[in-house]
Amino acid sequence: MPVTTYTEDDLVDYDEFDEEDEEDGMSPEDRVAMSNATAEVKKALGSDTIKVTNTQIQEALWHYYYDVDKSVAYLNRTFIAPPQKSTPKKTSEGKSDEFFFSDTLGLFVRSAWAGRGPAGHRSDRACEMRSRDSGASAVSLQAQFSDMPWMNVPHDRKANLIPPSRPRGGLLGGSEGAQKMSKLQALAASRKKKIEEKKGLGNASFPERSMKRLSLSEHAGKGFADPSPSPTKRQKNAETAALPSHKRDLAPDSASKAQSQQLGAAQVSATHPGAAAAFTDSPLSSTRATADVLVSKPAPSAFAQTLFGDASDARQTNRPEVFAMPYAMSSAFLVDAFSQPSPDDIVLAAQAQAGKKVAPAQKASAKKTPSKAASKEEEVSTDVSNLKINDAPPPKSKGLDVVKEFENSNSKKSVSFVVVGHVDAGKSTLMGRLLVELKLVEQRTVDKYRRQAEKSGKQSFALAWVMDQGSEERDRGVTIDIATNHFETPTTKFTILDAPGHRDFVPNMIAGASQADFAILVIDANTGAYERGLKGQTREHVLLLRSLGVQRLVVAVNKLDMVAWSQDRFQEISEQVTGFLTGLGFQDKFVTFVPISGLNGDNIASKIEDTAASWYKGSTLLEALEESAPATARAVEKPFRMAISEVFRSQLGTTTLAGRIDSGTVQIGDKILVQPSGESAYVKSIMVDTAAQDWAVAGQSVSVALTNIDPIHIRVGDIICETTNPILCGDTFTMKAMAFDHVMPMPVDLHRGRLHAPGQIQSIIATIDKVTGATIKRKPKVVQPGGVARLVIQLASKVPLEAGQRVVIRSGGETIAAGLLES
Numbered sequence: 001m002p003v004t005t006y007t008e009d010d011l012v013d014y015d016e017f018d019e020e021d022e023e024d025g026m027s028p029e030d031r032v033a034m035s036n037a038t039a040e041v042k043k044a045l046g047s048d049t050i051k052v053t054n055t056q057i058q059e060a061l062w063h064y065y066y067d068v069d070k071s072v073a074y075l076n077r078t079f080i081a082p083p084q085k086s087t088p089k090k091t092s093e094g095k096s097d098e099f100f101f102s103d104t105l106g107l108f109v110r111s112a113w114a115g116r117g118p119a120g121h122r123s124d125r126a127c128e129m130r131s132r133d134s135g136a137s138a139v140s141l142q143a144q145f146s147d148m149p150w151m152n153v154p155h156d157r158k159a160n161l162i163p164p165s166r167p168r169g170g171l172l173g174g175s176e177g178a179q180k181m182s183k184l185q186a187l188a189a190s191r192k193k194k195i196e197e198k199k200g201l202g203n204a205s206f207p208e209r210s211m212k213r214l215s216l217s218e219h220a221g222k223g224f225a226d227p228s229p230s231p232t233k234r235q236k237n238a239e240t241a242a243l244p245s246h247k248r249d250l251a252p253d254s255a256s257k258a259q260s261q262q263l264g265a266a267q268v269s270a271t272h273p274g275a276a277a278a279f280t281d282s283p284l285s286s287t288r289a290t291a292d293v294l295v296s297k298p299a300p301s302a303f304a305q306t307l308f309g310d311a312s313d314a315r316q317t318n319r320p321e322v323f324a325m326p327y328a329m330s331s332a333f334l335v336d337a338f339s340q341p342s343p344d345d346i347v348l349a350a351q352a353q354a355g356k357k358v359a360p361a362q363k364a365s366a367k368k369t370p371s372k373a374a375s376k377e378e379e380v381s382t383d384v385s386n387l388k389i390n391d392a393p394p395p396k397s398k399g400l401d402v403v404k405e406f407e408n409s410n411s412k413k414s415v416s417f418v419v420v421g422h423v424d425a426g427k428s429t430l431m432g433r434l435l436v437e438l439k440l441v442e443q444r445t446v447d448k449y450r451r452q453a454e455k456s457g458k459q460s461f462a463l464a465w466v467m468d469q470g471s472e473e474r475d476r477g478v479t480i481d482i483a484t485n486h487f488e489t490p491t492t493k494f495t496i497l498d499a500p501g502h503r504d505f506v507p508n509m510i511a512g513a514s515q516a517d518f519a520i521l522v523i524d525a526n527t528g529a530y531e532r533g534l535k536g537q538t539r540e541h542v543l544l545l546r547s548l549g550v551q552r553l554v555v556a557v558n559k560l561d562m563v564a565w566s567q568d569r570f571q572e573i574s575e576q577v578t579g580f581l582t583g584l585g586f587q588d589k590f591v592t593f594v595p596i597s598g599l600n601g602d603n604i605a606s607k608i609e610d611t612a613a614s615w616y617k618g619s620t621l622l623e624a625l626e627e628s629a630p631a632t633a634r635a636v637e638k639p640f641r642m643a644i645s646e647v648f649r650s651q652l653g654t655t656t657l658a659g660r661i662d663s664g665t666v667q668i669g670d671k672i673l674v675q676p677s678g679e680s681a682y683v684k685s686i687m688v689d690t691a692a693q694d695w696a697v698a699g700q701s702v703s704v705a706l707t708n709i710d711p712i713h714i715r716v717g718d719i720i721c722e723t724t725n726p727i728l729c730g731d732t733f734t735m736k737a738m739a740f741d742h743v744m745p746m747p748v749d750l751h752r753g754r755l756h757a758p759g760q761i762q763s764i765i766a767t768i769d770k771v772t773g774a775t776i777k778r779k780p781k782v783v784q785p786g787g788v789a790r791l792v793i794q795l796a797s798k799v800p801l802e803a804g805q806r807v808v809i810r811s812g813g814e815t816i817a818a819g820l821l822e823s
């Protein structure tokens with residue numbers, strides 16, 4: 001343990017010392033008191049007085065603040081009759097209030113004046129001052145405590161006095177003036193300086209150096225020798241001494257940045273003398289080396305360095321010193337491991353050059369090349385890096401006249417229908433049964449589903465599982481998303497869009513209905529269920545179908561097995577629903593009612609044989625579907641548009657989009673545009689229903705594989721269109737809407753297929769007559785349910801929508817209106 005001896009300079013506060021007006025530091029009152037007390041002590045000691053000197057008496061009195069008794073006791077104990085064996089521990093740890101802990105010294109010292117008269121008000125610092133100053137010999141700490149009993153211990157067992165930790169000057173501790181360095185500190189300082197010089201600290205970025213100079217403690221020692229110059233002078237010093245040397249190191253951009261930092265620092269100097277003083281000094285000045293590197297100097301925090309450090313500094317090799325990254329300590333760590341092309345890059349670039357193959361894009365950092373060969377590779381790499389994924393050769397187009405091809409194809413009608421109805425009406429079961437009847441799903445598959453469903457007590461859902469493939473759908477026994485399937489009859493190709501009935505999934509139902517040419521409305525004929533449905537999603541779904549332009553319906557009155565094939569029940573439901581549909585504008589000729597049992601397969605693909613149903617002479621469901629399927633007036637001559645319902649990404653770089661072509665035609669090799677991203681791509685292949693084809697037309701449900709596009713630019717709900725006549729994106733639209741609920745200026749979500757766009761009803765232009773279209777009232781505040789109005793919708797972002805499209809408006813989870821975009 002190092003032995004530190006305090007010198008007078010270490011301990012004396014000159015300011016306070018100067019306050020004493022006498023040479024020995026005693027006031028006249030002290031002198032009188034001392035004289036009187038000395039006489040009393042001598043009197044008390046009697047014959048023993050000769051064993052002590054006057055000085056010892058007076059020191060004792062001084063320590064005990066003229067307490068004669070204590071002084072006498074002390075003199076007796078120490079000089080006249082000292083004990084044979086000292087007990088330093090006991091004494092030093094004595095509980096007597098004669099001792100107290102001095103914060104300044106970090107030691108227990110004798111408290112001669114504690115709580116005594118006027119002196120009791122003195123600080124322990126003043127006490128130390130007096131102790132140090134009383135008598136010429138009492139200037140060192142050792143000497144000061146030489147009269148302590150525990151100082152009698154053998155020399156080799158003496159305790160060492162350890163210097164207390166000093167208040168840390170600087171940013172946090174405040175600067176209290178000069179701090180002298182020990183030899184050890186000086187040694188550490190000079191070592192540190194050497195290391196910094198080796199590392200080329202001079203190359204450190206200017207902001208970092210500026211931060212170092214802003215450290216108060218770093219230059220705390222200069223306060224005495226170098227009084228703070230005036231702000232003007234400091235700024236001038238900073239400009240003349242610091243800036244030019246940094247300018248040489250920095251690129252123009254960095255230099256200007258540095259200049260602005262310099263200016264900022266100079267501004268700091270005007271209000272912060274300490275910081276300003278630091279700013280005037282070069283950290284590299286050898287003459288100040290010792291003072292520059294006090295052990296307690298606080299460095300700028302990592303946060304400050306992050307703020308002021310130059311991120312664009314090319315001298316990245318210094319960074320690991322700033323931020324101690326664990327991996328940087330590894331012997332395997334290479335600072336500039338990525339500054340040159342990787343071996344793989346070089347090989348690929350060379351291969352590309354030799355075989356004219358497309359190499360992967362060069363890393364941006366690979367700019368330096370170590371050799372001539374490498375520089376050639378760099379050229380290749382640069383060329384390669386200029387290549388984009390879009391530069392791959394597009395698929396070849398056969399240049400077909402698709403409209404003619406379609407007219408000459410004599411292919412079957414291709415239609416889509418959506419299956420809607422209240423939750424649990426039996427939609428999925430019905431479609432599952434239909435596919436089984438058509439032998440598109442094997443009975444053993446259904447049996448397997450039944451066994452699996454039995455385990456969870458849902459055996460009645462086995463047929464529904466044919467359509468509901470999702471585990472959550474199966475667990476919950478409800479359809480969540482649109483399920484798609486295909487079948488065909490001798491005359492028609494059908495696409496099934498099985499929609500969810502639950503009110504929570506109405507947006508998915510909207511997506512299905514947007515792609516449908518017609519619909520099956522499934523109604524649960526069971527007592528009470530039909531009524532519930534009519535108040536619930538039966539009604540909402542029908543409204544949505546009508547709003548989305550679906551005109552043809554097959555109404556499947558289901559679960560008639562549960563009402564014993566009651567003709568009355570069927571009649572009752574048929575009449576009520578007909579009235580409801582007619583009220584919404586559906587024409588009788590486009591609506592067909594079929595009594596069925598989806599579960600049992602009655603009247604699905606074949607007529608029921610049960611005599612209880614002998615009263616029914618009409619079509620089976622399958623026949624009704626064929627009869628209802630519209631001879632689609634295909635918009636094949638219109639610009640190509642297709643709404644994306646699903647996106648599949650393959651690892652081969654192609655992205656496949658599923659959806660229904662709304663208008664126009666498409667063929668392999670066509671360049672298309674994805675909106676709203678505005679990215680183009682090429683059509684690589686086309687699947688219509690389940691068959692690969694060279695082309696497809698409006699109305700067909702297709703899967704289109706695209707190349708030369710990053711799938712991040714494609715989302716469900718986007719539109720792909722032709723590049724020559726693309727759909728435009730907008731955020732403000734006028735629409736003619738039928739209100740399902742009270743409609744007023746309010747936040748809404750706009751739905752078209754899978755496109756969901758938040759926005760608000762900005763204004764209501766007018767309410768209009770449903771039939772004639774004449775204006776009823778201009779700028780009404782609200783549209784009543786069932787009313788028709790012209791609205792202005794403002795969306796939060798631009799989306800690909802255009803006049804003529806049907807959209808639905810929902811708010812708070814409810815459908816409030818639906819209609820046609822006019823502009």
Ligand SMILES: Nc1nc2c(ncn2[C@@H]2O[C@H](COP(=O)(O)OP(=O)(O)OP(=O)(O)O)[C@@H](O)[C@H]2O)c(=O)[nH]1
Pocket residue numbers: 421422423424425426427428429430460461464477478479499500501502558559560561562596597598599600
């Ligand atoms: N008795 C009888 N039960 C049926 C019939 N059709 C369906 N079910 C039962 O009705 C329940 C619901 O059938 P699902 O096919 O899941 O009904 P869903 O309309 O598809 O339901 P969501 O899609 O969730 O709205 C199941 O337990 C079926 O077994 C039927 O014709 N007769």
